Amino acid sequence: MSKLFPKSANSLPFQILIYLGLVVGIATAGVTYYMTPKYTRVGYAPVQPVPFSHAKHVQEVGLDCRYCHSNVDKSAHSNVPTAQTCMNCHSVIKANSPLLAPIRESYEKGTAVPWVWIHHTPDHAYFNHAVHVNRGVSCVECHGKVNEMDVVTHSQPLSMGFCIECHRNPELRLRDPKDVYNLDSKRLADQGAAGLKTAENFVHDWKVKPPQSCSGCHR
């Protein structure tokens, strides 16, 4: 029988292990980086039908988040305002701006403004806005500094891992409830030892018990 395995084949298992390790390592790193929401979703900033600037409306006009997203603290769903809300001001201010034409059309005909949905909760996950904002989870935790955005951008991965990390240690991310809509405020835990103590007391006293079981979100 001719030699099927030359002497050099003795190192073959070691070589196979190394190559396999390399291939698996590169594949894992690639998938983890390029196929998770950190890469696929963060930075998504579609062009909207109306170039609405959150920065201008919050910083210059001084609107609260809840002026437009009026049900965020009452409902599971945070509503996008109807054209009626816009027209409260824009029937007077810049009433004839061509940029606002879709708003006026929606107001007159009763059709929806075709806003592009950015922060999309998957169908198989349940998320309740009211529960979060009423227990000290600020808008900024998931949506980023919208008050500084001219164009709304997907700033956090909003992956399952992102949710779970907060659900495991809520005290590290909570704010004083009065600061929830102040996107420039600091987390309690970032305000020194006393702040962390306050956050821990808040978690206890307000019974902040974020579910970690599957059925908490996948109902």
Add this chain to the structure above:
Amino acid sequence: MAHAVDHAVPTPAILREVNPAVLPRAVLVENNRSFSWITEKICGIIEAKTPTWWWVCFSLACFVASFTVAGIIYLVATGVGVWGHANPVNWAWDIVNFVFWIGIGHAGTLISAILCLLRQKWRTSINRAAEAMTIFAVVCAGIFPVFHVGRVWYAWYLFPIPNSNVIWQNFRSPLEWDVFAVSTYGTVSVLFWYIGLLPDLAVLRDRFFAAGNTFRSFLYGLFALGWRGSNRHWSNYEMAYLILAGISTPLVLSVHTIVSFDFAVSLLPGWHTTIFPPYFVAGAIFSGFGMVLTLMLPLRAIYGLQDLITQYHIDCMCKITLATGTIVGYAYGMEFFIAWYSTNPYEGFAFVNRAFGHYAWAYWVMISCNVITPQFFWFKSVRENTSLVWILSIFVNVGMWFERFVIIVTSLARDFLPSSWGYYSPSIVEIFTFFGTFGVFSVLFLLFIRFLPVMPMAELKAVLPQADVHGGRGLNDKH
């Protein structure tokens, strides 16, 4: 002083001469066959032209296996709801079939590991095929829990792999223990089987090379890993084989113990019992030997292997079947006794319901196949009637499937609250999927007997009288 007196005057021996009883060892290879006869016989199976019966059986097996393939494709495309499970019976045929197939595998591991450590030399004739049976049974068993997951592409969630969802397995769940038990079992079984194959693959490599078939020689040579049969090879081989036997021995007991924990760790009447681990292990070996007999007897007849699988081998297998079957029968009785003795009304109801409730037909099928069938093996005339042994082995297989059905379904269908009682019947998709696994198993087994040596030639030669350096006589015999 008495001592000194004894020493001075030795008492006469009671017997003039000691004649130890002569217990002849059973002959493991009959008709005084030679080394070369064994090689020719086993390699001849592979080297001969593919027989017609093999093609007929293989086509039939492929056809039957297509039922599993079709059932699985339909399930993946539609959803796990195509199986008949629904509240309250959320575990049914899938888990029954899983436990059934896993149990069958246990005979292979017992033969290869425990009988090896106990130096039961009769194992050599049947261990290769029994180990193959183990691996193929694990393959069939794995199909059911994996596809019961529903979204089968997420089945990897069963393993603790760090992932971007930062979820982790629940290590308190016996289902997670099952994942480790079965995957370890599969891996070790494959390794054990493969290590044992190495010298025989090298024989085939050399024979095909001598016959001029370089392609097959290359393939066998690739898997023989350069085996030359040198002293050092044999020394490493024996050590590796012994270590694997040592690793496999606890697996014979642990795998089915953990499978039984799937039930015993829960609180359901009829499941929550401490007798489950030994009872499941005995049942697994019982069903496994049933399957070994079912497979080996036709193989023996077709290939004329009567000199290698002798009546002594069949006797041994029948006796193990009898012993484990009787343990299983004892466990059935003990379950009833404890249900009565505990005075727990739920436990009592669960067992009365098993025997006389809606599923009584399944219970009595189980009792007749598992308790009555093996008792025939007490009789030498039965053990010597090969056809009868084969038929009885089929009954053992049927009975052990029904045992799992009775345990799983009757307990779930009648739990604590009458408001959540139900009756389960399998859907056609479930029936097809299970039916097809016999085809999957047969396809794999037929490929095995066609392309791999069905018996370990090297080990068989070692049990021949010629292999004994003392010429078959004991060390202390006077020549």
